[in-house]
Amino acid sequence: MADLRGGIDLGGTKIQTAIVDAEGKVVGEARHPTPTEGGPEDVAEAMAAALREAADEAGVETSALKGVGVGSPGDADDADEKTGVVSSARNLPDWEGSFPLGENLKEALGTEVKIGNDVQVATEAEFHLGAGKEFESLLGVFWGTGVGGGLILGGKPWLGRGAAGEIGHMVVKQDGAKCPCGRRGCLEAYAGRKAMEAEARERHEDGEKTDLFKLMEKHDKPRLTSGIWERALDHEDKLTEELIEHAVEALGTGIGSAINLIDVEAVVLGGGLGIRFGERLMEPLTKEMGKHLFVNERPPAMRVASLGDLGGAIGASLLVSR
Numbered sequence: 451m452a453d454l455r456g457g458i459d460l461g462g463t464k465i466q467t468a469i470v471d472a473e474g475k476v477v478g479e480a481r482h483p484t485p486t487e488g489g490p491e492d493v494a495e496a497m498a499a500a501l502r503e504a505a506d507e508a509g510v511e512t513s514a515l516k517g518v519g520v521g522s523p524g525d526a527d528d529a530d531e532k533t534g535v536v537s538s539a540r541n542l543p544d545w546e547g548s549f550p551l552g553e554n555l556k557e558a559l560g561t562e563v564k565i566g567n568d569v570q571v572a573t574e575a576e577f578h579l580g581a582g583k584e585f586e587s588l589l590g591v592f593w594g595t596g597v598g599g600g601l602i603l604g605g606k607p608w609l610g611r612g613a614a615g616e617i618g619h620m621v622v623k624q625d626g627a628k629c630p631c632g633r634r635g636c637l638e639a640y641a642g643r644k645a646m647e648a649e650a651r652e653r654h655e656d657g658e659k660t661d662l663f664k665l666m667e668k669h670d671k672p673r674l675t676s677g678i679w680e681r682a683l684d685h686e687d688k689l690t691e692e693l694i695e696h697a698v699e700a701l702g703t704g705i706g707s708a709i710n711l712i713d714v715e716a717v718v719l720g721g722g723l724g725i726r727f728g729e730r731l732m733e734p735l736t737k738e739m740g741k742h743l744f745v746n747e748r749p750p751a752m753r754v755a756s757l758g759d760l761g762g763a764i765g766a767s768l769l770v771s772r
């Protein structure tokens with residue numbers, strides 16, 4: 451009982467929490483929507499409530515946990531592991547400045563709190579407990595709203611000076627499409643769900659035929675979720691096929707370039723779209739990547755993340771013992 455840890459994965463749309471034992475087994479979990487209004491205090495309150503719910507399920511008080519780790523969005527050097535201050539978490543409500551998230555949660559939960567980067571901790575979870583277990587080096591690619599990346603080199607997380615792994619902002623086309631980050635030609639500008647939705651919307655408004663937005667309304671979704679993209683693909687929606695194909699080309703180009711530089715043993719594909727489409731698109735993705743590999747007789751192993759939606763929270767819990 452003394453060795454239970456808490457993990458909180460703070461996402462733009464949901465807060466996923468887990469209570470994890472020393473072997474990495476999840477013994478309690480909860481999921482709450484991320485508040486869309488208010489500010490950092492409201493988000494922190496929702497995080498504490500979601501963790502308490504998971505702790506209840508595990509039959510433990512939060513103050514009895516060995517500690518709680520948080521995987522937070524924002525650049526790794528902003529999500530400061532030492533001070534627990536999170537700055538400019540752009541996808542969260544009114545979070546432009548800095549907020550002492552670590553301190554705030556420590557007080558609410560009565561235990562130590564450590565903060566890390568969401569994508570990096572999810573990569574570490576796959577490395578220790580998931581699809582990357584058998585490898586010493588890997589690249590985690592999290593294909594969702596944006597495209598995030600995490601690195602394990604020589605059995606250890608590689609954070610660079612704090613901002614390593616940003617594969618979503620590798621340039622796959624010079625002077626290419628505008629990326630949500632404000633630059634041009636990034637991988638995320640072609641493969642991020644947000645960028646794909648913006649492109650689909652623009653072309654739909656220009657009169658191009660697609661069922662994407664009809665499906666979105668029919669299933670009562672506020673945006674084009676990965677489930678909506680999958681349904682449209684199943685319907686052989688032409689615009690969907692084209693945008694997914696472009697996304698796969700961009701992912702293959704970015705991953706191939708990254709492999710040329712760091713030559714890791716494996717690529718683990720996660721994230722909302724990555725988990726949903728991983729099995730289905732792994733073959734075309736591997737083919738696209740192969741086109742760019744300098745040494746292509748020895749491609750990296752390609753795996754779909756195996757911890758699913760819980761990977762981020764499990765990875766966050768690992769911060770406690772780091």
Ligand SMILES: [Zn+2]
Pocket residue numbers: 618619629630631632633634636638639
């Ligand atoms: Zn970018």
